[in-house]
Amino acid sequence: MVLNAQEAQMTPIKKLVDLWDNEQVRQIRIIPENDPLVSLNYFPERIIISPQYFIQGLDGALPDLYARQQVYQQLLKAADLLPEGYKFVIFDAWRSIATQMALFDKMKGFVLRDHPDFDDKQVTTAARRIVALPATDIEKPSPHNTGASLDLSVADASGQLLDMGGSFDDAGAYSRTDFYEDHADTPRDHRAQQNRRLLYQLMITAGFSNYIEEWWHFDYGNQNWAYALGKDHALFGATSPKFPWI
Numbered sequence: 001m002v003l004n005a006q007e008a009q010m011t012p013i014k015k016l017v018d019l020w021d022n023e024q025v026r027q028i029r030i031i032p033e034n035d036p037l038v039s040l041n042y043f044p045e046r047i048i049i050s051p052q053y054f055i056q057g058l059d060g061a062l063p064d065l066y067a068r069q070q071v072y073q074q075l076l077k078a079a080d081l082l083p084e085g086y087k088f089v090i091f092d093a094w095r096s097i098a099t100q101m102a103l104f105d106k107m108k109g110f111v112l113r114d115h116p117d118f119d120d121k122q123v124t125t126a127a128r129r130i131v132a133l134p135a136t137d138i139e140k141p142s143p144h145n146t147g148a149s150l151d152l153s154v155a156d157a158s159g160q161l162l163d164m165g166g167s168f169d170d171a172g173a174y175s176r177t178d179f180y181e182d183h184a185d186t187p188r189d190h191r192a193q194q195n196r197r198l199l200y201q202l203m204i205t206a207g208f209s210n211y212i213e214e215w216w217h218f219d220y221g222n223q224n225w226a227y228a229l230g231k232d233h234a235l236f237g238a239t240s241p242k243f244p245w246i
Contacts, residue, residue, distance in 0.1 A: 003081065003201050003202070003205050004081065005081065005082065005083040005086075005198060005202075007201075008081070008197055008198045008200075008201035008202055008205075009194040009195075009197050009198050009201075010194075010197070011197060011201050012181055012197070013177055013178045013181055013196065013197055013200050013201075014178075015177075015178055015212050016209055016210060016212070016228040016229065017212065017227070017228055020211070020212060020213065021227075022128060024227060025223050025224060025227045026135075026139075026140040026223060028223045028226045028227055028231075028233065028234055029139075029232075029233045029234070030139065030141075030223065030233065030234045030235075030236070030237045031233045031234070031235065032235070032236065032237050033070075033221075033235045033236065035068045035069050035070050035221075035235070035236065036068070036069055036242075037066040037067065037068060037069075037094055037147045037239060037240075037241050037242075038066065038067065038068075038069050038072050039064050039065070039066055040064075040065045040066065040067055040072065040075075040090055040093060041064050041065065043076075043079075044087075045087075046076075046079040046080075046082065046087050046088065047075065047076075047079055047087060047088045047090065048087050048088070048089055048090070048155070049064070049065045049089075049090045050089055050090065050091055051063055051064070051065050051091070051092070052091045052092060052151075052168065052169070053092060053095070053099050053102075053103070058099050058102045058103065059098040059099060059101070059102045060095075060096035060097070060098025060099040060102070061095075061096070061099045062096075062241070065090050065092065065093040065094070066093055066094040066147060066241050067093040067094060067147050067148070067150060068146075068147045068148050068220075068221060068236055068239075070220065070221060070235070071093075071147065071148050071150065071220045071221065074206045074207050074208060074220050075088065075150065075206070077205075077206040077207070078202045078203050078205065078206035078208070081202045081205065081206070082154065082202065083156075083157075084157065085156070085157025086154055086155065086156055086157060087154070087155050088152050088153075088154060088155075089152060089153050089154065089155050089161060090150060090151070090152045091151040091152060091153070091168050091169075091216065092144065092149075092150075092151040093144070093147065093149065093150050093151070094144060094145070094146075094147040094239070094240070094241065095142070095144030095145055095149075096145070096240070097134055097135075097142070097145060100131075100134040100135075100142050100144065100145060101134040103131045104127060104131045104134055107127040107131040107171070108123050108124065108127045110127075110171060111123050111126040111127050111171075129171075129213055135238075139237075140223075141222075141223075141237050141238035142238075143211075143219060143222050143223070143224045145238045145239070146221070146222040146223075146234075146236040146237060146238060146239060147236065147239050148219055148220055148221040148222035148225065148235070148236045149217065149218070149219050149222060149224065150208075150217070150218050150219075150220075151168065151169075151214075151216045151217055152199070152216060152218070153168065153199065153216055154195070154198065154199055162195040162198070162199075163188065163191055163192055163195060164192055164195050164196055164199075164215055164216075165179070165180055165188070165189060165191075165192025165193075165195075165196070166179075166192075166215070168216050169216075175213065175214055175215060176212060176213055176214075176215070177196060177200060177210055177211075177212050177213075177214065177215040178212065179215075180192050180193035180196060181193065196215050199215070199216075200215070203218045207220060208220045208225070209224060209225045209228035209229050210228070211224060211228075221234065221235035221236045222234050222235070222236050
């Protein structure tokens with residue numbers, strides 16, 4: 001069913017899975033398709049990039065963002081459903097192992113700062129809720145390293161990011177995609193609820209899955225996607241951009 005923007009804002013977010021199990025996700029087999037990475041930087045009418053990890057100077061981050069060709073095509077389908085003048089804003093897509101490692105180490109530091117009583121296992125478990133473990137195993141790649149994960153939001157016709165009730169990469173409880181389904185207590189909460197529904201429903205309609213702990217994170221074709229949608233295999237494993245002079 002294809003939703004328009006108004007219908008999307010009125011449709012509650014339904015969790016695709018109740019409890020995310022990272023170990024089960026990584027057990028899903030990958031039957032790789034030969035699908036190249038493409039730049040997301042060439043359709044500014046509906047898609048603009050804001051490469052947050054390059055901007056913030058993290059190791060291995062690039063000034064352009066890349067995703068699998070099929071992921072890009074599905075993103076275009078979602079973009080066609082946006083209200084007039086609205087655009088997707090992409091914060092991150094394909095991610096290098098170096099960047100994944102830098103993010104995970106920083107997240108562990110944030111967890112330890114907020115929970116100094118945690119032991120190593122508790123710190124790692126809490127960090128994994130927001131940032132996947134860096135992985136060099138081609139059978140168990142980090143989701144973003146497959147080029148099949150997108151971190152994104154929506155900007156309105158004036159170029160302002162919609163209020164999602166929490167910022168990108170915030171580790172608070174309100175980062176859960178469905179948080180405002182049960183916490184729309186104020187006009188701003190209700191606005192955040194509608195904005196999250198818009199992003200979620202348009203991406204789901206276009207065939208993506210969502211990682212329920214992060215309102216901004218969507219997958220297509222990788223192990224996360226297969227797990228969330230009950231597929232028997234994933235389409236994409238680890239990859240990297242190909243540059244002729246490197």
